[in-house]
Amino acid sequence: MIGAFPRNPGAEPPLSLVTRLVGLANTRVVEAGLAAGAGRSRMATTIVACLLRHDRAVVAHVGDSRCYLIRGAKAVQLTRDHTVTNEQIKLGLISPGEAAEASTRHLLSRSLGNDLFVSVDTSDNQVLPGDQFVLCSDGMHNSVTAADFADVIGRSQDLDAAARSLVALAKERDGGDNISVQVIRVRNVERVGMYRGRPYKLR
Secondary structure, eight states: OOSTTOOOOOOHHHHHHHHEEEEEEEHHHHHHHHOOOOOOOOOOOEEEEEEEEETEEEEEEESSSSEEEETEEEEESSOOOOOOHHHHHHHSOOOOHHHHHHTTTTTTTTTTTSSSSOEEEEEEEEOTTTOEEEEEEEHHTTOHHHHHHHHHTOOOOOOHHHHHHHHHHHHHHHOSSOOOOEEEEEEOOOOOEETTEEEEOOO
16 A cells, blocks of 8 residues: 555545545555455454645544544544444444443454455644644554553654653553554645645745
């Protein structure tokens, strides 16, 4: 997926581009599972991606890997976990409190690799100077809260050190799952408008 970015001519809208690339990643996972041969476990994984362009951040995800936006001292989750319990909440079958205690709370309703085609959730978000983004797997967010993200990252000028601190915190509290985290800090943005589908700089 990352290798496909340099080959993009730049004319494709960010939302379309990131959706297409996640679909491509899904195809690769499906193909890898088929190549493993009969009798092997089906391969599946989750994904979260953030594409920054001008003053916008397009976030795409499948599964329960998350993206948080930290602005000021507050962290806001930009993604919605694709789990069985979340689908049940949407349908009004259970309450959020019941979902937190359900044995199926970590059971995915959507992931890469299960089917040849996958539905990708996306969001388009305005970016301001100083904004910070956290992309992480469930091994991280199952143990570390949004408030923890805002606190640890807000106190650190070194993002690598902040990421290491978050991993250490997750391991200290649980450590029972794979832990992945990426932290992005936006120093400045280029404000743009759109005219006939093309961006132009705003003064």
